[in-house]
Amino acid sequence: xxxxxxxxxxxxxxxxxxxxxxxxxxxxxxxxxxxxxxxxxxxxxxxxxxxxxxxxxxxxxxxxxxxxxxxxxxxxxxxxxxxxxxxxxxxxxxxxxxxxxxxxxxxxxxxxxxxxxxxxxxxxxxxxxxxxxxxxxxxxxxxxxxxxxxxxxxxxxxxxxxxxxxxxxxxxxxxxxxxxxxxxxxxxxxxxxxxxxxxxxxxxxxxxxxxxxxxxxxxxxxxxxxxxxxxxxxxxxxxxxxxxxxx
Numbered sequence: 001x002x003x004x005x006x007x008x009x010x011x012x013x014x015x016x017x018x019x020x021x022x023x024x025x026x027x028x029x030x031x032x033x034x035x036x037x038x039x040x041x042x043x044x045x046x047x048x049x050x051x052x053x054x055x056x057x058x059x060x061x062x063x064x065x066x067x068x069x070x071x072x073x074x075x076x077x078x079x080x081x082x083x084x085x086x087x088x089x090x091x092x093x094x095x096x097x098x099x100x101x102x103x104x105x106x107x108x109x110x111x112x113x114x115x116x117x118x119x120x121x122x123x124x125x126x127x128x129x130x131x132x133x134x135x136x137x138x139x140x141x142x143x144x145x146x147x148x149x150x151x152x153x154x155x156x157x158x159x160x161x162x163x164x165x166x167x168x169x170x171x172x173x174x175x176x177x178x179x180x181x182x183x184x185x186x187x188x189x190x191x192x193x194x195x196x197x198x199x200x201x202x203x204x205x206x207x208x209x210x211x212x213x214x215x216x217x218x219x220x221x222x223x224x225x226x227x228x229x230x231x232x233x234x235x236x237x238x239x240x241x242x243x244x245x246x247x
Contacts, residue, residue: 007061008079011035020084022117026135028083029124032076037066037201037208037242038129044197053078064243066199069094069127073111076126086116087124092178096130096166110176114139123154123164129200130207131166132175199242208241215241 001018009015012031018024042049049071050056056075059065066072077087094110112125115136122136133152137145141156151167152175161179165172199210206218215226215237228234238244 002082004057004061005079005082008057011061011064018083020117022122022136024083025080025085025115025117025122025124028079029076029126029136030134032072032126033134033202034204036060036072036126037199037244038068038072038127039066039199039210039242039244040068041065041197041199041244041246043068044195064245066201066242066244069125069129070111072127073113073125076124077113080113080115080124088114088116090114090178092176094176095174096176112176112178128175129198129202130209133164134202137164199238199244201242210238210241217241 012028012035014028014031016024016027041047049068051070051074053075056067056071056078060067060071060075067075073089077089080087090112092110092112093104094108098107111127112123115122115124121139123133123139124136125132131150133145133147133150135145135147137143137152137154139154139162141154143154145152145154153165153167153172155163155165157163160177163177164175166175167173197210197212199208201208203219205220208218209216213228213234215228217224217226226237228237235246238246
């Protein structure tokens, strides 16, 4: 095992066998989601972004930052390949909180991973940040996937390809959709539209979220909200809840 893999695994606090398996994939995915946040600060603050592995490794593993879905899943796919997994990167359309009549070209883009193991493909995704599966989901039409109080299902049709739905108050809401060959997307122009500063991370008991100067801490059924009033307070809260330092 090379030093970069050891650094990655140390950051996400993984210890155990590295023999490729769906159990290992789930452990790595969950550890990743509980350690490395989704955040768009480089985009919102108009800094440069690179999708090259050395740059992503430096930003996320060495500097302890997070990233958007492309950054997070590109680097995670690199880790999985280094550990012997068969991985395909896929680009999707992200439908959560999007009106049904929104033109397709205005639907945010997303990246996810398909991991093939034992002849079966699984969705593995560390790039949503908010509620989403923290374990691999078998890519089987009609399959339902439960994690605690969260329930998801997979469907497929000709118009939308594969679709991942989440259950909300007894109704199914489309989270994202993608096609088998959707691996050649020009995604950079979409990223430039993000203006709000956003950060999200899963925790063993809930999740932390940030929208500009408002921080929300979900633990079980409780919610605590913090509002920062200046740059110093904001940076302190960013470090406290997401372990991110922009200095």
